[in-house]
Amino acid sequence: MDLGIDDEVIAFREEVRSFLRENLTPEIQEAGRRTTSVFAPPGQAMEWQRILHRKGWAAPHWPEEYGGTGWSVTKRAIFAEELVRAEAPPLIPMGLMMCGPCLIGYGTPEQKAQYLPRILSGEDFWCQGYSEPGAGSDLASLKTFAESDGDDYIVNGTKIWTTYAHHANRMFALVRTRRDGKPQQGISFLLIDMDSPGITVEPIVGLDEVPEQCQVFFDNVRVPKANRVGEENDGWSVAKYLLMFERGGSEYAPALRVQLERLKKLAAERERNAQDQQARAFFRQKIADCEIEVLALEFTENRIKSELESGGNPGALTSMTKILGTELQQRIAQLTVEGLGIESLVWQPQAIVPASEEQPLAPEHSLVAMASYLNSRACSIYGGSNEIQRGIIARAVLGL
Numbered sequence: 340m341d342l343g344i345d346d347e348v349i350a351f352r353e354e355v356r357s358f359l360r361e362n363l364t365p366e367i368q369e370a371g372r373r374t375t376s377v378f379a380p381p382g383q384a385m386e387w388q389r390i391l392h393r394k395g396w397a398a399p400h401w402p403e404e405y406g407g408t409g410w411s412v413t414k415r416a417i418f419a420e421e422l423v424r425a426e427a428p429p430l431i432p433m434g435l436m437m438c439g440p441c442l443i444g445y446g447t448p449e450q451k452a453q454y455l456p457r458i459l460s461g462e463d464f465w466c467q468g469y470s471e472p473g474a475g476s477d478l479a480s481l482k483t484f485a486e487s488d489g490d491d492y493i494v495n496g497t498k499i500w501t502t503y504a505h506h507a508n509r510m511f512a513l514v515r516t517r518r519d520g521k522p523q524q525g526i527s528f529l530l531i532d533m534d535s536p537g538i539t540v541e542p543i544v545g546l547d548e549v550p551e552q553c554q555v556f557f558d559n560v561r562v563p564k565a566n567r568v569g570e571e572n573d574g575w576s577v578a579k580y581l582l583m584f585e586r587g588g589s590e591y592a593p594a595l596r597v598q599l600e601r602l603k604k605l606a607a608e609r610e611r612n613a614q615d616q617q618a619r620a621f622f623r624q625k626i627a628d629c630e631i632e633v634l635a636l637e638f639t640e641n642r643i644k645s646e647l648e649s650g651g652n653p654g655a656l657t658s659m660t661k662i663l664g665t666e667l668q669q670r671i672a673q674l675t676v677e678g679l680g681i682e683s684l685v686w687q688p689q690a691i692v693p694a695s696e697e698q699p700l701a702p703e704h705s706l707v708a709m710a711s712y713l714n715s716r717a718c719s720i721y722g723g724s725n726e727i728q729r730g731i732i733a734r735a736v737l738g739l
């Protein structure tokens with residue numbers, strides 16, 4: 340793992356900062372500052388992606404031949420950190436972090452040529468159709484069925500918790516193509532055009548009053564077999580490969596470091612007025628505990644990135660970082676609410692929606708804090724719940 344900090348790296352950080360100063364518009368930055376979940380407002384996030392794409396920086400983690408940057412692990416970490424520090428919105432992960440790497444690994448030359456450039460440029464907006472009512476953690480029990488009909492499949496069933504399905508024009512989905520045998524061996528991986536006749540999307544309103552997730556219904560939806568990724572009935576292998584990137588490709592540490600810096604600033608401001616010495620020491624202790632764990636996470640994430648870059652499989656390490664990253668996210672969100680005290684109780688989620696005309700009743704950081712705290716509850720559920728990740732570690736690492 341190359342962690343060398345040399346002149347080239349210092350110059351790179353300056354190059355990123357100067358690009359951000361020149362290209363991150365106030366509107367996009369505001370959307371970044373007001374993002375309270377892992378998914379930024381789609382309009383501004385996609386606009387930001389197009390700006391990054393023009394510079395060739397939309398997918399640093401992709402191989403260079405498909406539009407990646409070829410940066411070292413250190414440069415990628417610096418880039419990720421500077422984006423968060425500059426309050427850029429996170430990019431929507433379904434295309435860049437999930438479907439793209441999966442097509443690079445499993446797609447046919449035609450699928451790569453058709454979809455990868457459009458994922459990078461943001462022309463296509465992808466959603467992930469895995470979960471169903473009755474098939475979440477136990478994903479292999481999914482029931483949405485794709486019946487073979489000549490050169491097409493005819494898909495019937497439903498998907499749920501599909502993030503941003505109401506904004507997407509494409510879905511990558513797991514569907515059942517065989518009912519007999521082991522459940523994992525009868526699943527195929529399909530790329531579905533969301534404009535196909537027979538698809539209905541119903542948004543679900545979340546705790547923060549913003550519809551992010553949806554339920555999607557398929558009623559005799561025709562999908563060409565050419566849109567299948569991998570072999571028929573072998574979609575489980577494709578899905579597992581994709582999950583490795585969904586978990587391992589995620590970088591929690593850079594954002595957590597910046598959030599901790601902000602929390603420390605907040606704590607320092609509060610300390611000036613605080614009377615209770617013991618409470619101050621206790622709060623500091625909690626921040627210090629988080630900081631130690633963020634540092635440990637950062638090193639583990641760099642190990643994973645090195646492993647992925649050299650073609651290796653980081654295996655259960657990605658389960659470890661998923662648990663640690665999401666639990667730290669929840670702890671920092673909770674400490675921020677604790678630090679703000681009564682100020683965080685103003686509940687006005689509509690006031691922080693981009694271009695909202697609602698008059699805010701509290702400073703922006705207070706309105707963001709509570710919505711972030713509530714949304715952070717979800718991060719130990721999506722991408723495979725943390726209990727499931729602990730199960731994987733128990734089996735794959737501890738041999739239990």
Ligand SMILES: Cc1cc2nc3c(=O)[nH]c(=O)nc-3n(C[C@H](O)[C@H](O)[C@H](O)COP(=O)(O)OP(=O)(O)OC[C@H]3O[C@@H](n4cnc5c(N)ncnc54)[C@H](O)[C@@H]3O)c2cc1C
Nearest residue numbers: 467468469470475476500501502717720721722723724726
């Ligand atoms: C914000 C958000 C966004 C999402 N976006 C998407 C998306 O875009 N596409 C998509 O397909 N899905 C999405 N999901 C769905 C997500 O993948 C599922 O919620 C997750 O896999 C858990 O499934 P479930 O909700 O059915 O819970 P269940 O599987 O019913 O689990 C309920 C509880 O039981 C525990 N549990 C279950 N099985 C075990 C076990 N074997 N051992 C120990 N504990 C267990 C779980 O950890 C959990 O606490 C999203 C979810 C959220 C919250």
